[in-house]
Amino acid sequence: MKLTKQEVEHIADLARLSLSEDEIALYREQLSAILDHFARLQAVDTSDVPPTATVLPLRSVMRADEVCQEVSREEILANAPDAEDSCFEVPAVMD
């Protein structure tokens, strides 16, 4: 199966990745080849087989609703590409 250029562009859009024309062409080839190889999974009989999302028996692990602050605001903002006062600064979120 061969992905179309539009499909590759759609996936890149979902993943918020800007790709050059060369990259789109390259990934189109590579992803198609990989997905072709994976088609063999369809041959496996999985009727009545439950999916495994995690191998452990743990579900909904909870903790007490207690505030604990281990890292300061200053430490967190220290890595920000752009910050002002106590906020991360970004281009306008809304038009």
Add this chain to the structure above:
Amino acid sequence: MTLQQLTIHEASERLSAGEFTSVELTQAVVDRIEAIDGDVRAYLSFDADSVLEQARSADRLRSEGAEGALLGIPLAVKDVICTKGVPTTCGSRILEGFVPPYDATVVRHLRAAGAVLLGKTNTDEFAMGSSTENSGYFVTHNPWDLDRVPGGSSGGSAAAVASDACLGALGSDTGGSVRQPAGFCGVVGLKPSYGRVSRYGLVAYASSLDQIGTLAKDVRDAALLLNVIAGHDPRDSTSMDLPVPDYFAALVGGADLGGVRVGVPKEYFIEGMQPAVEQAVRAAASVLENLGAEVCEISLPHTEYALPVYYLIAPAEASANLARYDGVRYGRRVSAADLGTMYRDTRGQGFGAEVKRRIMLGAYALSAGYYDAYYLKAQQVRTLIKADFDRAYEQVDVLLAPTSPTTAFRIGEKVEDPLQMYLADVFTLSMNLAGHCGLSLPCGFDAAGLPIGLQIMGPAFGEPQVLRVANAYEQATEWHTRRPGI
């Protein structure tokens, strides 16, 4: 034998006996790094001053009565594990300059044990790769042959241990990334059971598969490291609340393998496999028999599906985990007038090709119209793969297999064909899907002098048995005493 060539257990004994100080030991390792790392390139970051300060501190603590197997021992940490105040890049340009404001739980454990943290080792970007060639910074070279890859993604850690540029190291294993480089570099690489070691502070790649593992010079050292890093962590809701046995103590006097049943999965001997690898692994099975084990052939019928299952589940989970790299809160940002362009350009320019490939593969597998055929199907086949192992462990105690179909390949040999690269992990992937434990240790060398890795695998939380069998094999052979000529 020079100080940097010592194992952790040897160094620890002799530090306790006062034969030398941690400063002397650490200086020897620092000198070694300065002598060879220009060629091996295992380290992404290394700070000689801070390292000697840590060593002085360890010596001081020892003089005040502190003790412990890792006190004053110089270790390296793969750069996907957060170290407070020390740059952590995950081998990616998108995290260039990122300095974590906290330590991973495993790093906290190492510091509490008084270990000297030498620096951060090179990795395939976000742990995605089998050769460390996907690092956004530079390629690490195999100490046994500098033209060859050290394996991946924990190639930096494996190369550092193999070349005595540390006494041991931490890595991470999602599809074989501790075991395969251990195999290529001739060291011991242990992947604990899923849930054995806290993932808090391990930058997530695939959350249902990732585990922090250890790279070491011998099985006893692997056990010592596991003792320190294992255990429940309230900060990791996927860590199991189970007691941590003394993995090292259990290895004393365990040379007789009478009563131990070893299964050899027939599907792990494939066409295209390097003959020397098959020979060495079969010879290892004989060694175990001579030690009293009962060796038999078993079958893991769904083995051939591990590759597509892994390369659908892991990228799907990765596409979610890597959504956070958007230039907003940390790492590199490509400025733009609008938010959408900022996201797209930051990620498009900040991520390397393999990462982008896997994010897209994952997004596709999860997308509307394809979820059932790809992601759900993969998860169902994962259930069957795990069931194969569970069934095998009703008949045998451990499994024996090659780590990789070949020894270390040449740098550049597989970069053009992603699928070829993925095939390097066919023997390691299944274990992550099942959540089981296992390790790779050296079982021979091929005609070119390259190490051959042997895997010993066990069921979930079966580390004691796996370590015992591995230790018995290791002590009955001399592969682990050989060192690269560098």
